[in-house]
Amino acid sequence: SYNVSSLEKYTNYEIRMRASTSVGNGPYSTPIYQRTLEDRPDDPPGSFRSLSVTSTTASLTWMQPTRPNGIIRRYEIVYSEKDSHLNETVAVTG
Numbered sequence: 340s341y342n343v344s345s346l347e348k349y350t351n352y353e354i355r356m357r358a359s360t361s362v363g364n365g366p367y368s369t370p371i372y373q374r375t376l377e378d379r380p381d382d383p384p385g386s387f388r389s390l391s392v393t394s395t396t397a398s399l400t401w402m403q404p405t406r407p408n409g410i411i412r413r414y415e416i417v418y419s420e421k422d423s424h425l426n427e428t429v430a431v432t433g
Contacts, residue, residue: 346375347375348375348376348377348378348381348406348408348409349374349375349376349377349378349407349408349409350374350375351372351373351374352372352373352374352375353370353371353372354370354371354372354373355367355368355369355370355371356368377408377409377410378408378409379408380404380406380407380408380409380411381404381405381406381408382404382405382406383404384401384402384403384404384414385401385402385403385404385405386400386401386402387399387400387401388400388401399416401414403433410433411433412432412433413430413431413432413433414430414431414433415428415429415430415431416428416429416430416431417429
């Protein structure tokens with residue numbers, strides 16, 4: 340048996356193998372198809388900015404992380420008054 344390592348997160352792979360002797364290589368096996376498991380994103384959401392502000396709201400926009408490493412299920416927005424240590428957190432589904 341053998342452990343293939345250094346694979347990318349949440350990536351599809353085709354894997355096949357063959358045997359060899361001193362005379363040469365045999366035919367490849369039928370390929371198997373595998374996807375590596377999800378992991379947390381490697382980087383934060385991109386292009387995060389405010390589109391508009393009213394007296395009581397701020398409209399925000401962003402792009403998904405460059406390397407999401409899976410299906411984004413939610414984003415977490417944390418806000419507080421400037422210089423305050425009291426945070427509010429909102430979960431936004433992906």
